Amino acid sequence: MRWLMTFRIALRALARNKLRAFLTMLGIIIGVGAVIAMVAIGEGAKATIRAQISALGTNVLIVLPGSNVQGGVRAGTGNVTTLVDSDARAMTRELRSVAYASPVMRRQDQLIAGNLNWGSLVQGVAPEFEQIRDWQIDAGRFLHDGDMDSAAKVAVIGQTVARQLFGADDPIDQVIRIRNIPFRVVGVLVGKGQTGQGQDQDDTVMIPYTTMQKRLMRITYVQSIVVRAVSAEKVAEAQEQITLLLRQRHRIAEGREDDFTVRNLSDIAEAAQSTAQVMAILLGSVAGISLLVGGIGIMNIMLVSVTERTREIGIRMAVGARSRDIMLQFLVEAVVMAATGGIIGILLGIGSSQLLKTWAQWPTLVSPSVVAVAFLFSGAVGVFFGFYPAKKAAGLDPIDALRYE
Amino acid sequence: MSEVIRVQDLQKIYRMGDVEVPALRGINLTIERGEFVAVMGSSGSGKSTFMNIIGCLDRPTAGSYWLEGEEVATLSADAWAHIRNKRIGFVFQGFNLLSRTTALENVELPMMYNGYASKERHRRAVEVLDLVGLGQRQDHTPNRLSGGQQQRVAIARALVNQPSLILADEPTGNLDSVTSNEIMGLFQHLNRDQGITVILVTHEPDIAEYAKRQIVFRDGEVIADKANEQVLAVRAEA
Known part of the structure; x- marks a missing residue:
């Protein structure tokens, strides 16, 4: 009951100063919107790379001739003549981890x-x-x-x-x-x-x-x-078995180097994925910083608001508001602004990533977890940056507050 | 008649660095239910300090204060907030209404802090606004009301929780004499017809003439406490 009332009081206080509330929210709106859009771009890039790699075939291996040592001279891959077509047939025939060669x-x-x-x-x-x-x-x-x-x-x-x-x-x-x-x-x-x-x-x-x-x-x-390989999980096994088979077929003695190289595409996939991951983190953290700036904006306005509304606080205390009612009111105001900004920011972020998808053909991907985290984070920003101003308001002496001009 | 306020040896000393400034030097007073008291004195006489303590806004340095028989000087800040909400109605010189908030919402404000249902709040706020003669202007914000009307809203707000007493601090200080007369008439009406105890702080002797009892402060002490033999009648009913 009391909570509901405080909530209503805070909403009315915000409604009395709509433009200011909106401008304060703008910081959060832009911050959250940027987080959602940036992470969507990052995730989209990751998904695209993932799709391209799986189109290449993550369970594909490439065997190249090479690393053949002749009198201490190591030829580069591809320049030697050690692989023959029967090697390919032998792999398919003899190795259970190999589907086709x-x-x-x-x-x-x-x-x-x-x-x-x-x-x-x-x-x-x-x-x-x-x-x-x-x-x-x-x-x-x-x-x-x-x-x-x-x-x-x-x-x-x-x-x-x-x-x-x-x-x-x-x-x-x-x-x-x-x-x-x-x-x-x-x-x-x-x-x-x-x-x-x-x-x-x-x-x-x-x-x-x-x-x-x-x-x-x-x-x-x-x-x-x-x-x-028969599956992506069997790639490592196939790589091992191919190496063994070819060493045997090419009669390579124990302790001598292979005269071929087996390359695994999933290594390349991982490298590409981690590059995309770095990009996603980078974009996300830049956007996160703008959310932080938005939070500081809220704190700034709340501090101004507490000073400006000192008299109002005095009146409320005189008619029976307890310190914690005042505290809660200002805290709720900050959280409502941050959360509303968060919701608008989420819509903006989803909207702009859709726009990027349609107009710029960027492969964006809005993940629900990012939306949830952004919303919770904006609420937390409200609590964090609203706390000090609210504490300051609650600590006012009603006599001084009433006399404040 | 029962006691509303009793103070015994009430003292307040302000500390300004190393200097101690006594504002109240041992006040002994009793105010009964239904009284209309004017507390008078020049600035610095200690009357405002006295009001703040009576209004549970400030703590005495020493002495006791019983409100309706209960010792309240030592209660917690939250308990004071509750007392201010339920048992004391404040009326200030500067009206102290919330701007950009309708008269009705201003009157509802004290009820926001004690859990009335919205319908009940509305009903009672309309009722007291009618009582102070502002039933027609409940949706106006303070900047669209005259000074006298604003003070009526403030009085309605003070009345809305049916307090034991109304503390009015220079309620006519910002009003012209005609409006002052109307407001004082309203206090007299509330005191006479509703039986509400009114304590009025003023430095203007002619305003004090509306009260039934006059207490004069000087240098932190009560120098006079007398019944007003000829209570000033309101010239035109407000």
């Missing part, structure tokens, strides 16, 4: 179709590559085992290549020439868009790795093997 050869080449030409990334891959990288077929088919065995001159092309070389025409069964060798287009991939680094993933042509080896590169080894 595919050799991957890559080179930049000029594509010619009719009177058009286009420079693109030519990848020599196995049929498993479709599952490893989550490619989908838009038209036609992907490469199959028969293509591998016969080193068939067939190609599956990405959306960008299809657009550049064939425009609106159907590319299926058309011919693309790579280094003067004709390839028949058997399939078109569904578009994937850009990577996080801005590379166009659809600007590619995939041909059987055997064809790549024999006809384009004239080599017998493979440049790399990509592996998909």
Whole structure:
């Protein structure tokens, strides 16, 4: 009852000075709004990075040849010829943690179709590559085992290549020439868009790795093997088993260095995630500081208000308000301002992050926990910064307060 | 008649650094229910200090104060707040109304601090505003009321919790003589017809003429305490 009354008294006092109350709240509104919006931007960036990485495949491993020691000279990765396609087949066959493995050869080449030409990334891959990288077929088919065995001159092309070389025409069964060798287009991939680094993933042509080896590169080894572990949890296990298997297959003696490197994408994912995390913390703390400034604004106005309303305090005491009633009144005023500012700030923050999403296409993400924390924090700011002015008001001597001009 | 106020050997000494300034030097007084007392004296006579102690706003340095038979000088600050709320109504020289607050809400103010339901508060506030002749202006804020009207609102506020006594500190100090006459008439009316004990502090002898008893302070002592033989009648009923 008494609480309710104090609440009502505080509300009336605020209503008597609406403009001032609003301006005081503005600090909190901006502070909370900034916190919500900034954290939403940070979280959105994190979510985007997470999505991009999982699109890359967090359970994907890459095996590169390298670290081969020959008379004390260590060659860099990729420059050695230790990996062969049977390594890839052995992984799939013998390791339970490996779902798929595919050799991957890559080179930049000029594509010619009719009177058009286009420079693109030519990848020599196995049929498993479709599952490893989550490619989908838009038209036609992907490469199959028969293509591998016969080193068939067939190609599956990405959306960008299809657009550049064939425009609106159907590319299926058309011919693309790579280094003067004709390839028949058997399939078109569904578009994937850009990577996080801005590379166009659809600007590619995939041909059987055997064809790549024999006809384009004239080599017998493979440049790399990509592996998909059965699950993200099995990545470390797969990494270990691949290392063991390859050491055994390559007959590497105990104590000698590996002649290959197994790379794990989740390491990269973690690094990217932690960068995003740092950014989110940075944005959040800058916004938090503005909330603190808002709190100081409340304290400032409350102190002015106590001095200005000394007479009112005296009157209230004379008609029967106890010190704690006065204290509570000013505290409630501060908290009401802070909490109302908090609510408006939350709406503003959600609104502006929606606006950023719609107009600037920023991937923002408003998390409910941040909203709750921001609201509680703004209330706490009210209590914290309202306490001293309220204490000062409650400590006034009614005689002096009544006489105050 | 029962006692409303009894003070015995009441003393108040202010300390200004090392110097002790006595404001009250042993006051002995009894005020009965239904009295209309004017406390007079020049500034510095100790009458304001006396009022503050009677009004439970200030503590005596020594001596005793019984309000309706209860020793109150030694009670806690919260107990005093309760006494000011329920048993004493204050009327001040400067009216001391809350600005930007309607007459009705000003009158409701004391009831905010003792848990009346909103409807009951409203009913009683309207009732006392009618009693002081301001029933028509309950929604006006103080800046839209004349000085006399503001003082009526203040009197209504003092009355609203049905106190044992009304303490009026220079209630006509800011008013012209016609309005002063009306306000004093209102006090007389409340005292005569409602039986409310009124203690009036003033330095103006002609205002004191409206009271039934006159107590004169000088240098912290009571130098005169007499019944007013010829109470001034109000010239025109307020």
